[in-house]
Amino acid sequence: MGKIYLLIFTGLFFAGCAEYLPISGGQMEGVVTPAPQQWGAVADDKIIQFETNAGEAYSVNLWVVEVSGSLHVFAGDNRANWVEDIEQNANVRLRAGDSIFEFEALRVIDAQEFELFAQAWETKYGNRPRNENIAETYLYRLRPQAN
16 A cells, blocks of 8 residues: 555656656647847746657756856756757757747857856856856857747
8 A cells, every 4th residue: 555655746846846857758749939138037947848849749847047148058068868859950949938939959069158158057057057167068158039
């Protein structure tokens, strides 16, 4: 009987925390929306849904930071599936609420931009990125696609 309660508790716990888990999915649903002038509430979200498409849609929950009016996503030195996908197809999508925004992901290789990102990351999440070597990490600036 105790195992049943443990399974129920575990299921309810993960269901309540699902948006914070790095669980991947397929194509996101929502309304494709033109990019706003300012990212405000989207940039304030702790976690966003992010989709790549290098043959098959792949979505994952990520942290996002705004730097100089542009959203940035960061994989650290982890060559995650979404990083691999971006190398094949730089067109990505981000979902906030019911809105989907379409972007081109551009890898950041400029040390000054990375430093601004690291400062914004620390302000938002309370610590600097673990690896700040831009040659070893995967940081992407998201540039809105023209609609």
